[in-house]
Amino acid sequence: MPVQKMDVFDVIVSGAGPAGATTALFLARAGKKVLLLDKEKFPRDKICADNKTWKCLDIVKELGLWKQFQKLPKAEIYGVLVASPNGSEMYTPLHEKDIAERGHWYNVKRIHFDNLLAQAAKKEKNITFKEKCAVVKPIYAVHSKTHISGVTYHDAKGKTHDAWARVVVGADGSQSPIAKAVGHSPVVKGRYATNTRAYFENVKGPMDRCELYYLKGICPGYFWIFPVDKKTCNVGIGMRPEDFERQKKSLEQILRETIALPQFKGRFKKAKQVTAFKEWGLSVLGKRRPCAGNGWVLVGDAGTFAMTFSGEGVGPSMRTGKIAAQGIVRALNENDVSARNLKKHYEDALWKILNPEVKGFRWLEFLLLNERLFDFVIAKSAKNKELIEISSRMQHDYTLSKKLVHPKTALKMLLS
Incomplete structure (x- = not known):
């Protein structure tokens, strides 16, 4: 044989x-x-x-x-927009030094x-x-x-x-x-997120940045708009299972309702959904x-x-x-x-x-799990050149995130 x-x-x-x-x-x-x-x-x-x-x-x-x-x-992506639950927004450009290098x-x-x-x-x-x-x-x-x-x-x-x-x-x-x-x-308990996304064409707005919206009822999860070419955006939402289950709706329904919110409705008025919603789950580090x-x-x-x-x-x-x-x-x-x-x-x-x-990341999680503090930090950071600089450099070095909630930094923000 x-x-x-x-x-x-x-x-x-x-x-x-x-x-x-x-x-x-x-x-x-x-x-x-x-x-x-x-x-x-x-x-x-x-x-x-x-x-x-x-x-x-x-x-x-x-x-x-x-x-x-x-x-x-x-x-081509040149920066990140982050919005906190109360609607405060902070745009962080990629640092000039990092782009040059x-x-x-x-x-x-x-x-x-x-x-x-x-x-x-x-x-x-x-x-x-x-x-x-x-x-x-x-x-x-x-x-x-x-x-x-x-x-x-x-x-x-x-x-x-x-x-x-x-x-x-x-x-x-x-x-x-x-x-x-x-x-x-x-x-992994406490580290798992459930997500859905679809591609949309002709979403109104800038096409050179990633947008992350940490909305009430979703935070520490977020709604995102990421352009992927000259006319198409990846639009999706990611949530903790407990936050998702509390709403007693499908993830697709939550995403559709988010798109219909006053702050986004105008941007999607002429947009065309070109793929079906697809869901996936993921445990994070x-x-x-x-x-x-x-x-x-x-x-x-x-x-x-x-x-x-x-x-x-x-x-x-x-x-x-x-x-x-x-x-x-x-x-x-x-x-x-x-x-x-x-x-x-x-x-x-x-x-x-x-x-x-x-x-x-633990410092960033601390912010996300404390909505009032997160709202405060984003609102103040958006007007503070030093904090925008920290946030910009953070795209390269996440260890800098602890500066955003360091007592000395917080005091500076209070007095600014």
């Missing part, structure tokens, strides 16, 4: 979105043999707010994809951006890219209940396959079967959770790395992918893919960067 040929790789990456594709590309360029699996065929739509900040754009440049990125339909931000539909990364992965000789192949479960090493050494997946025809690797990367979103297998719940173990790592939404204040996911996902690839390469070169070694080279390295940001 003939022996079945085994598919053996250095690394298997489950999920070819920004986190997975970035991981695979960096691994392949370091000479590692990668199997990249995704349940969809590209190009495919992905529900998201579509914002691309420097976290994302710097890695696009590092991967040598900047020229291709520039050809995508997109909106790194350029401005962009909003790009995920169908275009993710396809850019997927096509780059297809061209890499060290990547075997299989689309319409859904990972079902991890395969554990013989005589081990914790060491992952491969995956079982279904192809487009429903056939079941097994593949093996030294390391398996869960990059397949908040419902990742790899994450679930290692004990990660997709819903909070306390540190294990993202590396025996033969496995988690990146992107599979590891709950979306930013707390803004919900930004693409940039943080790509950053985790890059750092994971670097850590995996070191572990493979040392011939040690144990939990201890992957934790040292990936998880510890990642959290060395994340810890200061998480501390900064």
